[in-house]
Amino acid sequence: MEVETPHYSVIFDDLDKRIVHALVVDARIPFAKLGEILGVSEQTVARRYRSLRVRGIVHLSGQVNVVPLGHARWIMRIRSTPDAALRLGESLARIPDLSWVSLLSTGSEVMCVSRARSAQRRDALLLQLIPRAPHVTGLLAYEVLHNFPLDEEWPRYSRLFDADQLRELGPRRPVQDRAVHELPIALSPEDEAMLAVLGRDARAPYAQLAAATGWSPPRAARRMSELIDAGVLYFDLDFALERMGFAVRAALWMRTRPADLAAVGAILATHPEVTYVAATTGPTNLTAALVCRDTSHLYRYLTERLGALEGITDVEVTPALRVFKQAQTLLDADRINPVP
Template sequence: MESDSHDALDRRLVHALQLAPRAAFSRLAAVLGVSDQTVARRYGRLRGAGAIRVLGLSDPERLGEVRWQLRVRCSPDSAGAVATALARREDTVWVSLNSGGTEIACSTRTPPDRSDHSLLLQHLPRTPSVLGVSAHCVLHTFFGGAQSLAVKSGALSAGQVAELAAAGPRVAEPDGPVPELDAADRRLLAVLAVDGRAPLAELAAACGKSESTVRRRLEELAASGVLYYDLDVDWRIFGLRTHTWLWLNVVPSELAAAGAALAGHPEVAYACATTGPSNLHAVVITRSVRELYAYLTTRVAALPGVQHLETAPTIRIVKGPGPLPLSSPRDI
């Protein structure tokens, strides 16, 4: 879906959904200054075209899970098949083909009761077409999760942002208690991971609870930080076409400052500190290669303590932040 087919209202709607993902169309319409029918029609068109999905996801950090960033080198004729196989796994997100189609980048999450890291230590290294695997454990997230590039877009005014933030989920308390999840909670989260705007009636049927009970549980899970909402967006809506993974080696004493600076850059969609020789990782999305060059030689060049920088352009997104959608992978 090309950006030429989108207008300012599409961009404002995406920004609004990031702030208030489950708000009624009537509430969104009132803030955006259009009719309920217009918002419903726009959302239906974007969702039907695969340009946006609202997802309700569980936070791995709050659940005590270990996250890894993987770089998998493959033979050119097998990278696509390996990427597809990785995307089908429940423990992977953000699977992409990078660097000319010979490297796969992806994120994984491992429950705290599983220490074998089977994906890392068993399956991938024994795959004949895999030439090498580099695994980086995520230590700290500077930007990502419940935040996305939409909040940096400036599509909405400050007043609209404030109004929608009040209508959105409660801000999680990072040091608060983590509720224990039961089977009903997991069924609830499974539905939300596919459609974060699923109606209460559908959620209630999935977990065998009343709608009022489900509403309260949604609020509890969001307030605890276990549940957060994310958008799977085709960023061409905003005219952004160039996706690039960055791996930086930063002096440890400057790592926190460099990561915080990256988090504030409008080009950065995700940033985290990791283990390994490259201890700072980021995903950057720009309008063009020329804009990427300008970003690297200005904002990145000004970061404190950077000793080495590696870039890996993305040519195909196989899987985004949630479960693998039924639509085909997105070429960019």
């Protein structure tokens, strides 16, 4: 077993990366099991995970996929006067139904993702709150038609494990859109209470979930598994990318020939720089999120990897000048802060 001194380096090292990969695969993996896989003690894993959280490098949360609930995800590009774009982004980051709020490189455009869980909340955002906000001059809303599962979730650290360790971790359940066969899944007040706790901490103990719902811990565990199996609940990691050596985030807005859309999306999902790719409605039909180490890395990706793909007829690249909010965290300089 590895022996670690209490004063290890504050650098994001290989052990940190392996812990992160394990959490991407299984957010609630017991630290004792993870320690056995990694060859370190349970206490070392727990201490490293706490340090990553306290230093504002990672945050693990439970997220709700609205598709099985009968609703759609929307990606919005909101244009404003240049002097108001910063304030607009900060305001949108405080809205619970919105995530991935960024100021784009145009300087007068904010991008965000809406995951409203009712038609009323969706319409309030798209038709009232945002269009009527001061200094907003335009809104483009893209409905997400299909999310292409990544071949490996970012940051793609599986290379740091051997084959036996990967087998012990097991496969990650991909977050996939599921067709609503009959009626959308209905959530009870107890479900909502449990999801609220997991939204703050994906590793909340079953006793805490039981206290929030009034259920027993075994019942809370069963219901959480049911929601995961139904595609409603999934777990997501937010990262302070700059602390991990990545300085550039960008969005791609691509137009492909309809016959090539599925193939291009599937190929993009294998690219190491891609963290998200989806087919959408709107003036472009495919969008992707990129993470690169610097602008030279972004240039090489666009000219060498993206440029080699057949079927893309047009592409717009919009780097993020500033990211206000990720899935469940606000960004303050180079650290992340969980949403209260």
